[in-house]
Amino acid sequence: MIKPQNRQAGVSLLGLIIILALLGGAAVIVAKVLPSVAENRSIEKAISVAVVGATSPQDVRIKFDKNAEVGYIETITGKDLEVTKAPDGSYVATYSYEKKIPLGGPVSLLIDYAGSSKGS
Numbered sequence: 001m002i003k004p005q006n007r008q009a010g011v012s013l014l015g016l017i018i019i020l021a022l023l024g025g026a027a028v029i030v031a032k033v034l035p036s037v038a039e040n041r042s043i044e045k046a047i048s049v050a051v052v053g054a055t056s057p058q059d060v061r062i063k064f065d066k067n068a069e070v071g072y073i074e075t076i077t078g079k080d081l082e083v084t085k086a087p088d089g090s091y092v093a094t095y096s097y098e099k100k101i102p103l104g105g106p107v108s109l110l111i112d113y114a115g116s117s118k119g120s
Contacts, residue, residue: 029103033111036099040113042071047081047093051117054091057083064093075099086118093117 011019046067054060061078068077081093096114103109 029109032101032103033109036101036111039073039075040115042073043068043076043095043113044115046071046073047095047115047117051091051093057085057091060091060093091117 046064049067050060050063054063060083061081064081065078067073076095076097080097081095083091083093086092094114094116096112099111099113101109101111
């Protein structure tokens with residue numbers, strides 16, 4: 001004899017609303033963070049290009065500023081770079097900065113970015 005099932009399976013309306021609210025909140029955070037991450041990648045590329053063939057720390061900064069203008073980089077400038085000479089005679093540029101992303105009301109997200117033309 002087959003037993004009838006009395007329990008229903010699935011997600012309740014309240015459960016669905018909670019899941020959608022969590023997914024929506026995560027989507028908002030991702031949408032606000034992605035431009036900052038993209039800008040940091042542009043900074044990394046601009047620094048990598050700036051140190052190639054540079055003859056002085058000032059040359060690295062000037063090259064970075066030119067690349068930053070083309071790449072729409074507004075967070076840092078050439079004078080924010082710390083440029084040192086490596087033992088092999090090339091130049092290494094390092095940077096670090098904080099990006100504060102408002103999420104709503106008094107809540108914000110603070111991201112620390114740092115990098116180097118040597119990838120460390």
